[in-house]
Amino acid sequence: MSREFGKYTGSLPHETLSICPECKRVLKARVFAEKNNVFIERKCPKHGNFKEVYWENAEYYNKMRKFGSEEAKIQNPNTGFVGENGESCPFDCGLCSNHKSHTGLANIAITNRCDLSCWYCFFYAKEGEPIYEPSLELIDKMLANLRDQKPVSTNAIQLTGGEPTLRNDLEEIVKLCVKRGFEHVQLNTTGISLGFKKGLAERMKKAGVGTAYVSFDGTTKKTNPKNHWEIPYALKECEKAGIGVVLVPTLIKGINDSDIGNIINFALNNLQVVRGVNFQPVSFVGRISKKERNARRITIPKAIELIEEQTNAEIKMEDFYVVPTIHSFTRFVEALTGHKQYDLSVHFACGAATYLFLDGKKVIPISRFVDIEGFLEFLDGQSAELEKGKSKILTGAKLLLNINRFIDRSKQPSFLNFGKLLFDALVKHDYNALGKIHEKSLFIGMMHFMDPYNYDVERVQRCDIHYAMPDGRIIPFCSFNVLPEVYRDKVQKQYSISWKEWKKTRPGIDPSFKYKRNIKELEASEIYKKAYTGLTEHFKK
Amino acid sequence: MQETKLPFRTVRKISIKLSGKIGELENRKLQYDLLTTDKVLRAHIGKQGNAIIIAAEGLKAGELLRFIPKKLKPKVECEEKIPYTELLSKTYTIKR
Numbered sequence: 001m002s003r004e005f006g007k008y009t010g011s012l013p014h015e016t017l018s019i020c021p022e023c024k025r026v027l028k029a030r031v032f033a034e035k036n037n038v039f040i041e042r043k044c045p046k047h048g049n050f051k052e053v054y055w056e057n058a059e060y061y062n063k064m065r066k067f068g069s070e071e072a073k074i075q076n077p078n079t080g081f082v083g084e085n086g087e088s089c090p091f092d093c094g095l096c097s098n099h100k101s102h103t104g105l106a107n108i109a110i111t112n113r114c115d116l117s118c119w120y121c122f123f124y125a126k127e128g129e130p131i132y133e134p135s136l137e138l139i140d141k142m143l144a145n146l147r148d149q150k151p152v153s154t155n156a157i158q159l160t161g162g163e164p165t166l167r168n169d170l171e172e173i174v175k176l177c178v179k180r181g182f183e184h185v186q187l188n189t190t191g192i193s194l195g196f197k198k199g200l201a202e203r204m205k206k207a208g209v210g211t212a213y214v215s216f217d218g219t220t221k222k223t224n225p226k227n228h229w230e231i232p233y234a235l236k237e238c239e240k241a242g243i244g245v246v247l248v249p250t251l252i253k254g255i256n257d258s259d260i261g262n263i264i265n266f267a268l269n270n271l272q273v274v275r276g277v278n279f280q281p282v283s284f285v286g287r288i289s290k291k292e293r294n295a296r297r298i299t300i301p302k303a304i305e306l307i308e309e310q311t312n313a314e315i316k317m318e319d320f321y322v323v324p325t326i327h328s329f330t331r332f333v334e335a336l337t338g339h340k341q342y343d344l345s346v347h348f349a350c351g352a353a354t355y356l357f358l359d360g361k362k363v364i365p366i367s368r369f370v371d372i373e374g375f376l377e378f379l380d381g382q383s384a385e386l387e388k389g390k391s392k393i394l395t396g397a398k399l400l401l402n403i404n405r406f407i408d409r410s411k412q413p414s415f416l417n418f419g420k421l422l423f424d425a426l427v428k429h430d431y432n433a434l435g436k437i438h439e440k441s442l443f444i445g446m447m448h449f450m451d452p453y454n455y456d457v458e459r460v461q462r463c464d465i466h467y468a469m470p471d472g473r474i475i476p477f478c479s480f481n482v483l484p485e486v487y488r489d490k491v492q493k494q495y496s497i498s499w500k501e502w503k504k505t506r507p508g509i510d511p512s513f514k515y516k517r518n519i520k521e522l523e524a525s526e527i528y529k530k531a532y533t534g535l536t537e538h539f540k541k
Numbered sequence: 542m543q544e545t546k547l548p549f550r551t552v553r554k555i556s557i558k559l560s561g562k563i564g565e566l567e568n569r570k571l572q573y574d575l576l577t578t579d580k581v582l583r584a585h586i587g588k589q590g591n592a593i594i595i596a597a598e599g600l601k602a603g604e605l606l607r608f609i610p611k612k613l614k615p616k617v618e619c620e621e622k623i624p625y626t627e628l629l630s631k632t633y634t635i636k637r
Binding site: 473 | 546548549566569572576577582586628632633
């Protein structure tokens with residue numbers, strides 16, 4: 001494994017561990033560059049050789065790996081009956097003592113019922129299949145478990161499913177999250193119920209939901225057959241209720257990768273409610289042929305490259321930074337306060353992001369007026385001095401004096417004093433100003449979940465998007481979903497009840513209920529028309 | 542909504558000593574094979590060859606041995622019935 005200066009660097013080539021997509025045997029693997037692509041390759045003694053694209057741009061990989069983060073281990077791991085560091089990634093997740101990130105965002109699946117039946121989805125119970133719906137008491141235990149994490153208690157929770165809004169007691173569940181101290185409560189939803197169930201969005205907001213994480217695969221009927229017609233209603237209701245929306249497109253080559261620029265443009269046209277777009281390059285489930293994978297696979301650098309192309313370079317590849325870049329800020333605040341802080345110590349290959357600001361009609365990415373790398377270097381230097389015992393007051397003063405060296409005021413949006421905002425956040429821990437500019441800013445993120453074909457154990461060891469399970473374990477996303485036979489399906493089956501039993505305890509509710517749309521009626525509405533026509537084109541020359 | 546109903550009242554904790562040689566990756570293959578066995582809830586295999594397996598009621602140690610290669614010379618050291626709540630209390634984050 002390649003580690004330099006205590007940071008994970010992932011230099012090319014390097015060795016790691018992966019799995020056989022067929023038998024899930026853990027195998028030694030190699031990550032290497034070839035013709036400016038990065039591949040992961042391993043050989044199973046039974047099923048042969050597997051070589052898969054890891055990142056589609058080796059040059060970009062080498063640029064981004066510089067931002068690989070330190071570890072942010074938890075102090076109270078909860079697996080290991082053997083007691084001799086018996087962690088065998090990825091089969092001892094729980095979290096174990098070898099895991100390198102605390103929980104950044106926790107998921108709790110509160111139902112496996114769904115009112116849609118998307119052909120590619122494996123998260124919902126088909127008719128007659130057992131229903132998984134943990135009780136309030138059990139959910140509360142899972143929440144408490146997350147809050148107990150040390151040294152950094154989990155503060156962001158996503159309620160997911162199935163379709164979480166199908167639970168009649170969702171409001172109570174949200175209130176439990178708030179009562180347990182979660183500062184950020186998010187719903188992972190198709191948005192259909194939020195759009196059409198009268199008063200639901202308002203009730204959710206009142207209960208404590210801050211964000212709706214809404215699937216949105218494209219701006220046309222063809223690229224987004226799942227909820228194209230309903231999104232305008234969901235946005236309207238969320239806006240009315242004051243719930244921020246993050247649009248979540250799953251990117252598939254040849255299906256919706258030509259719509260990326262339009263998706264961002266759509267989001268910019270709805271800044272009164274949309275806070276961000278989080279692209280998720282496709283991860284494959286089940287057996288997929290190599291030909292099909294090659295035809296559909298897209299990775300983070302390619303998606304970013306397409307953003308540059310489709311926005312006429314208004315947003316460029318160099319505007320993006322990988323998620324663990326944020327560690328320099330965390331380190332500084334930790335050094336200043338003497339307390340462990342929320343960190344995003346994920347593997348650099350898992351995600352990237354940028355921030356856009358809208359000044360009139362002009363889109364300005366953050367890196368156009370902030371020298372990000374220069375500022376990070378400066379901040380790291382200050383952190384090192386603080387760690388050596390330098391006065392906090394002097395460091396604060398030095399930061400105040402120097403912060404504007406890294407900001408080009410002539411290029412920053414007219415409504416923004418970014419230097420002050422940054423100083424307030426770093427030194428005073430005052431994030432109010434950040435909240436106030438949300439209607440003029442947009443987060444653009446990338447998050448690439450793995451599948452058995454591109455699985456890298458080093459990535460899963462650093463994962464910070466976790467699932468709390470009813471059996472007390474906390475499981476990284478790519479263990480939970482890539483090894484469902486060990487985690488998700490196995491445990492949910494144990495805690496499920498039969499279809500018949502479920503119906504008996506909830507008279508009058510049909511578990512097989514499916515949403516049916518009236519396309520003609522939806523398309524005729526002003527809400528629909530307004531959402532998709534007459535948009536400001538931010539990227540057309 | 543439904544009352545909390547735990548899926549098990551008691552489970553079996555089975556300690557097995559493996560004395561044959563097993564490589565690190567083979568060890569994980571065995572762990573995977575055990576975990577994907579219907580009634581096994583947890584399988585931890587230590588570097589010293591001691592394995593602790595938690596299984597649902599109904600799976601006895603003898604049956605479990607069928608899944609472990611003979612070359613590892615598995616020997617059951619201890620088999621006890623424990624309340625499922627004990628397993629949960631060990632798994633839910635405990636201030637240890």
